[in-house]
Amino acid sequence: MNILDKIVTVGFPPDKYYREFTEKSQIVLHHTVSGKGIDGDVAWWLSEKKRIATAIIVDRDGIPWQCFSSRFWGHHLGIKPKVFTDNGIPLVYRTCENSKILYVANNEILNERSIGIELDNWGPLICTGNGKWYPARWDIKKKKFVPNTFTAPIPEENVQIYPDKFRGFEGFEKYSKPQLETVGLLCQYWNSKYSISMAYNDSMWDVSKLALQGFPGIWAHVSYRSDKSDPHPQPELVSMLKKL
Numbered sequence: 001m002n003i004l005d006k007i008v009t010v011g012f013p014p015d016k017y018y019r020e021f022t023e024k025s026q027i028v029l030h031h032t033v034s035g036k037g038i039d040g041d042v043a044w045w046l047s048e049k050k051r052i053a054t055a056i057i058v059d060r061d062g063i064p065w066q067c068f069s070s071r072f073w074g075h076h077l078g079i080k081p082k083v084f085t086d087n088g089i090p091l092v093y094r095t096c097e098n099s100k101i102l103y104v105a106n107n108e109i110l111n112e113r114s115i116g117i118e119l120d121n122w123g124p125l126i127c128t129g130n131g132k133w134y135p136a137r138w139d140i141k142k143k144k145f146v147p148n149t150f151t152a153p154i155p156e157e158n159v160q161i162y163p164d165k166f167r168g169f170e171g172f173e174k175y176s177k178p179q180l181e182t183v184g185l186l187c188q189y190w191n192s193k194y195s196i197s198m199a200y201n202d203s204m205w206d207v208s209k210l211a212l213q214g215f216p217g218i219w220a221h222v223s224y225r226s227d228k229s230d231p232h233p234q235p236e237l238v239s240m241l242k243k244l
Helices: 039-047 081-086 106-113 177-194 235-243
Strands: 026-031 056-058 064-066 093-095 102-104 114-119 124-127 133-139 144-147 159-166 169-173 217-220
Touching: 026 177, 056 177, 081 106, 106 114, 114 177, 124 144, 133 169, 177 235
Parallel strands: 026 114, 026 217, 056 114
Antiparallel strands: 056 064, 093 102, 124 133, 124 169, 133 144, 159 169
């Protein structure tokens, strides 16, 4: 099936993203950190005033839900100026609309030039004393992540374990096979449409100067920010990216 035939359009109002045609050079992978279904994620984006959203969310069944065309853009990276300066990247400034006030535009430029795609997924997990894995939840009082036992435990076969941990977590929920297949097809389609490089970037699983500089290709949210853990380098995901 053609990937375009699989896409389901979400009723996403134009004032929640930027309906501006922008040149595309990067694809950025994310995961939602949420339970099954996209409704909660879309509702959260709609409640925000900052036009935070990705073009597409791929649910666990592999269905791509489109919030807006890949030709347009929304905020999905959230990179602070210090990240650029710490990596030796000069800051770029723009003038605010209808004023002479300057602001750092590096993050905005990367958002404009990238296509964000979310995988519906719980993300990091924590194992309890009884050996069950639960989604990680930030406890404000304890100031640390704790297992979210208000949800059902993640089945063992859906847990990806990193013995040396990834971004501080030993376990993550696995991305499903249908999700990975859809992501691969979307990347191939965007390659044909925008000529975005499909070459695998070995540096994508940590903050990468190349990603921050806008180097063309497929990247991850962790390529830009050390405080993020999405997506995780599940072997099936890495294998799929290397075969594109």
